[in-house]
Amino acid sequence: MPSEAAVDRMLSTFRELGLDWLLTVPSTGLQRLYGSYESIGRCLYATREEEAIALAAGLRLGGAFPVVVMQQTGVGNAINAVLSLADAYGIGFPVVVLDRTVDDPNLVQRVSSGGTARVLSALGCIEIDWELPDQAHRMRTCIEDDIRWILCPMVGSG
Amino acid sequence: MISRAKAITAVLGAMDERDFIVCALGYLSRELYAQTASIRGRCLYCMGSMGSVTPTALGVSLANPGVRVLALEGDGSLLMNLGALATLRRYGSALTRLIVFDNGRYESTGGQPCQPEGFELERVCDAAGLLTTVARTEVQIAGFLADPEARVLVIKTALGGRPPRITQSPTAIALAFACELRAAGREGANPPVRGRPR
Helix, strand or coil: CCCHHHHHHHHHHHHHCCCCEEEECCCCCCHHHHHHHHCCCCEEECCCHHHHHHHHHHHHHCCCCEEEEEEHHHHHHHHHHHHHHHHCCCCCCCEEEEECCCCCCCHHHHHHHHHHHHHHHHCCCEECCCCCCCCHHHHHHHHHCCCCEEEEECCCCC | CEEHHHHHHHHHHHCCCCCEEEECCCHHHHHHHHHCHHHHHHEEECCCCCCCHHHHHHHHHHHCCCCCEEEEEEHHHHHHCCHHHHHHHHHCCCCEEEEEEECCEEHHHCCEECCCCCCCHHHHHHHCCCCEEEECCHHHHHHHHHCCCCCEEEEEEECCCCCCCCCCCHHHHHHHHHHHHHHCCCCCCCCCCCCCCC
């Protein structure tokens, strides 16, 4: 589970970068993040990750600037929508993937984490560790360079 | 039953000139493209991402609360993401309209069946809490678009016709759509779309 400091860093960075809608299939330990966007009516809970991608694509086309947040288990669900909608149509918004890592106590999550990290690496992801300070500039670079996938290790989650 | 081409003609004839359309892949988008040369910027023609039309239309609508958006879905496409009905019910309004072209087949891939015998997609939509009507004629289609409370229309369509392919690039389609939305009046500082991520 991410520390409160990590979640706060993520939230303040999202706000600083103007990410005005949060689309997600919920992940453990992010209540503060969800709550902040819920308080302004801009947190949408999707039924599946590809739906979150499609919602974000529509919002972006409509002039908003959304961010999609998902656990690494959702990446497989999301990839077709990312490639054949967001990427194919040039619709830019970041997808933040919270990775439970290969050290997770849940053995299935370890397998999922290892495989997903390899897939995202092939798709050109950037890694950001929110447990470390001063990550805002890395996220800003991702936005400025239109890097889609941001992989964030959440060590000890579960 | 009505042909897909006639059903699309009826939707276009009955829609408001300020409406926007997000349309599912395959013959549906190709048919719409063939009939909408004069309103290109108001249509997002999907050429992939099956199952994404309804949430994409909902996203457009949420970013532009005064704009009515029509999501044109195939029955197979809707079945790929039935969760979209829950999301539409939860976050959508009557300004996000779902119009399902229901021929019971995956027509673009050769007509394979996509529903079991007796399956009634309209009952699924209705059970999701979305006021749903069925159309088999142009008049019924027009009635749905004129009804301010209606949410979902299931049009029973016949198989037939192979429209030409879409020739516009997807990035050009998206840019035109985003620019048209901006011109329709949304205020905002963000650019409509960014370049494709690396």
